[in-house]
Each structure stands twice: as C-alpha cells, then as structure tokens.
Amino acid sequence: MKILLVHNYYQQPGGEDVVFRAEATLLRDAGHDVEEYTVSNMEIGQQGKAGVAARTVWNAAAARTLNRMVRSGQHDIVHFHNTFPLLSPAVYGAARAAGAATVQTLHNYRIVCASALLFRDGHVCESCLGRLPVPAVRHRCYRDSVGASATVAAMQVAHRVLGTYRRDVDAYVALTEFARDKFIQGGLPATRLHVKPNFIDPDPGAGPGGGGYALFVGRLTEEKGVQTLLDAWRRIGTALPLKVLGSGPLVGDVEQAAGSVPGVTYLGQRGREEVMALAARAECLIFPSRWYEGFPMTIVESLAVGLPVIASRIGAMEQLIQDGVNGMHFEPGNADDLVRAVQSFLAGDRPRMRNAARETFVKHYTSAENLRQLMYIYGQARKAGGATE
Structure with missing residues (x-):
C-alpha cells in the first residue's frame, strides 16, 4: 500500500511527534511504501x-502542494497526524480530490476545543463541545489571547x-472509547470514528521493580495535577519516596x-x-492528571515494563487503568484520596499488579496488534472514499 503521512511538528517535541515517527517505522517495516510530508x-x-x-483557517498553498504530491505519488492513503496551525483542514479535501482515502488521528481535542484540552481555569470544561466556540474566545482559551482564540x-x-x-x-x-464519545458529542460522524x-516498539520487557520509589513523569502544569501530587506527598513522605521527572511552569513548586518535603526528589x-x-x-507510576488526556504514552510505557499506575479517575485513565488490577484510581484533584490509593497499593498484592500491568500491555499495546488495527482502519477509509481494496 502507498501511504503518505502528514504532520505539523510542534516547537516543543511531544507525544504526537513520537507516535508519528513510530507509525512511519511500523508501516515501513511491514513492507508498505511510506512517504512523509511535514512542516514545523x-x-x-x-x-x-x-x-x-489566515493559513490556520485555510492554507491554499499547502492544499495545492499536497494535491500534487498525491497525484504524483498515487498514494492509497493520506494519514494526517496534526494539521494545526500551518496546514489547515483544507488539506483533507485536497488529498481526497487527488484520489486518496484520508485518515486523521485525533491526538488531542483541538477539533472541538480551542485549547485542545477540554480544560479551563482548573477544571474540565465542555462549554464549546457541540456548540459555537464563543466561550473559547471570551475566555482566551488558546494562548491566553482573544485574537489567537478567535x-x-x-x-x-x-x-x-x-x-x-x-x-x-474518511x-x-x-x-x-472515551475520546470517541467526546468527538461524537462535538459533531464528528460516529460511523467514521474508530x-x-x-x-510501543520495541517492547522493553518487564522490569524488575524493587526500587522502593514512586515515579511521576510529565509536564509540570496545573492540568497534570502537580499540586495534587505534592500535597499528597506532604503526607506520604518517606513511606514511599517520590521521584519527579519533567519540566514546565510549576517547576518552582x-x-x-x-527541598522541604522528606522523600521527594526532583x-x-x-x-x-x-x-x-x-x-x-x-514501584508505581503516579498519574494525577486533572484533564481528560488523549492517550498518555507515559502510561503505556509503564504498563510495558510491568509498572502499576495510580491514576486519577477521569477520562482516558478510567479506561486504561483497572482499579485494583493493574493500578489504582483516585478522585482527580483530591490529595486525600491519592494518599488513600497509595496506602491501599502499598498494603496490596503488588507482584500481582505488576503481572497484570504487563499483561495489559501485551494484550493491547504491542506493535503487532497496532498494525492489525491500523490496517483495518485503512481498509474502512478506502471503502468510505470509494476506493477498492
């Protein structure tokens, strides 16, 4: 199959960039003819x-370029990962007009939410979901700017x-599944939402555990639940030392x-x-996010090495983590409930949870399983676009 992968890289590298490169490698290794069109x-x-x-709304030049590429390369599939802000949604029609079936991976909620997070002022926000995005402009949801949000x-x-x-x-x-439901609420056609x-590839294999510490990995921001994490560890302390990895606006906190809480290391x-x-x-990953999340690679990487995840009970995390099986849940934003979850984890059968975490990865998140699912979606896209198998 001839596949064109399209991606608008961010200034700060992130999970979407990792997935774009990983899927390109996956498809090439499977014998497909893969070409890339990227901007930064x-x-x-x-x-x-x-x-x-102007280009964010309609980039005619990018649309013409993509149309020429598809006509010249005779691609069967054009798979978009990110078109914001330099490519614009104009590229979808350009690719389709050139004869390719089109696929868009929804890494975040940008298509229905200006901030892409469905999160505002410290809480989940769905004010624009399925409605005109007037609140997004009023609240300066993108880059804290009326103009940019508009x-x-x-x-x-x-x-x-x-x-x-x-x-x-297509x-x-x-x-x-949680994200799919939100996109349907936002107006996307259910029949085309897979x-x-x-x-993760390569598979890192199960880790030994036994380090005697909990781990937080991520952006140090409000929506990631950093304050909840720190408040909880003021009580947990050395009962389970915490290592924090990442950078962001809350690095000072x-x-x-x-420097002041026993057991916390940055x-x-x-x-x-x-x-x-x-x-x-x-011993475990702490994932205290207060927004819905897309599909946190940190969680998948943890499951791959058999690391149980103690996650807030919200959005994607409620589906990825089974409470008491491959991790624990706690109420988002509630430091007391996070303390309870950690204490329950420490008193529970941790080897069993490690095995369950690893089994979750093997069953759902290997490259072989991902390729199978991706080929099915490409097939459905070609049917929707009128192409033959």
Whole structure:
C-alpha cells in the first residue's frame, strides 16, 4: 500500500511527534511504501501573525502542494497526524480530490476545543463541545489571547459550515472509547470514528521493580495535577519516596517541595532511555492528571515494563487503568484520596499488579496488534472514499 503521512511538528517535541515517527517505522517495516510530508511550527516566526492566522483557517498553498504530491505519488492513503496551525483542514479535501482515502488521528481535542484540552481555569470544561466556540474566545482559551482564540474558533466554525470534517475525512482515529464519545458529542460522524490506541516498539520487557520509589513523569502544569501530587506527598513522605521527572511552569513548586518535603526528589527533564530505566525499577507510576488526556504514552510505557499506575479517575485513565488490577484510581484533584490509593497499593498484592500491568500491555499495546488495527482502519477509509481494496 502507498501511504503518505502528514504532520505539523510542534516547537516543543511531544507525544504526537513520537507516535508519528513510530507509525512511519511500523508501516515501513511491514513492507508498505511510506512517504512523509511535514512542516514545523519553528517556521511561524517567518510568517507573521496575520499570515499564520489566515493559513490556520485555510492554507491554499499547502492544499495545492499536497494535491500534487498525491497525484504524483498515487498514494492509497493520506494519514494526517496534526494539521494545526500551518496546514489547515483544507488539506483533507485536497488529498481526497487527488484520489486518496484520508485518515486523521485525533491526538488531542483541538477539533472541538480551542485549547485542545477540554480544560479551563482548573477544571474540565465542555462549554464549546457541540456548540459555537464563543466561550473559547471570551475566555482566551488558546494562548491566553482573544485574537489567537478567535482564529482557532474561526477554523472550527468555517470547516463545520463547509462540511470539511464530515465530507473530507474518511476515517478518524480516536485513541480511546472515551475520546470517541467526546468527538461524537462535538459533531464528528460516529460511523467514521474508530478507536486505536498508541503502542510501543520495541517492547522493553518487564522490569524488575524493587526500587522502593514512586515515579511521576510529565509536564509540570496545573492540568497534570502537580499540586495534587505534592500535597499528597506532604503526607506520604518517606513511606514511599517520590521521584519527579519533567519540566514546565510549576517547576518552582516542585523544586521547593524537593527541598522541604522528606522523600521527594526532583530529577528534572531526562531522556527516554533513563526514564524507562527508572520506570523498570519503580514501584508505581503516579498519574494525577486533572484533564481528560488523549492517550498518555507515559502510561503505556509503564504498563510495558510491568509498572502499576495510580491514576486519577477521569477520562482516558478510567479506561486504561483497572482499579485494583493493574493500578489504582483516585478522585482527580483530591490529595486525600491519592494518599488513600497509595496506602491501599502499598498494603496490596503488588507482584500481582505488576503481572497484570504487563499483561495489559501485551494484550493491547504491542506493535503487532497496532498494525492489525491500523490496517483495518485503512481498509474502512478506502471503502468510505470509494476506493477498492
């Protein structure tokens, strides 16, 4: 199969970039003819605010380029990972007009939420879900800017009115059933919404555990539940030492806690190899996120090494983690309930949970299983687009 993968890289590398590269490798290793078309947000400074705003809504140049690529390459599938902000939804129709079936992976909620998080002012927000995104502009939901938020809202409304999202994308890939339900509420066609999680390759294998510490890995931001984490560890302390990895706006709070709360250590930003080594020896991962999340690679990496996950009971985490089986749940934003969950974990059958965590990965998140699911979705996209198998 001839496949064109399309991605708009962010200025700060993230999980979407990792998945884009991983799927490209997966498809090539399976014998498919894979080409890539990418742009980077590093180019934004060269274009000016007005130019970027216009291209966010409709980038005719990118659409023409993609149309030529597909016609020339005779691609069967064009798989989009991110089109925001430099490509715009105009590229969907361009690819389809050139004869390819189109697939869009929904890594975040941008298509229905200006912030992409469904989170505002410290709590989950669905004010724009299935409605005109006026609240997004009023609350400056994108980059704390009325103008920038209005641009995202204009993109969403324009392509809803034009029918782009319903007509020009043959298959959407939601990362969880929970996310699929939210996108349906937001107006995407249920018949074209498929669920396929992310994966890890190569398989790191089960870790030994026994390190005697809990682990937090992620952006140090409000929506990631960092304050909940620190508040809980002021009570847990050395009963289960905590290692914190990551960077972000709340780094000062974490550094202060590391200097004053017994058992808390801040290790800063570390490379993936070191993160995986720490995860392999940890007792559990703490995942206190206060927003719905997409599909956290940190959780999948933890399950891969057999690391149980203590996660907030919200959004994707409620489906990825089974309470008392491969981890524990606690109420999001509730430090007292996080303390309870950690204490229950310490008193429970931890070897059994480690085995269950590893079994979850083997059953759902290997490269072989992911390829099988991806091929099925490509087949459905080609049927929706009128192509033959």
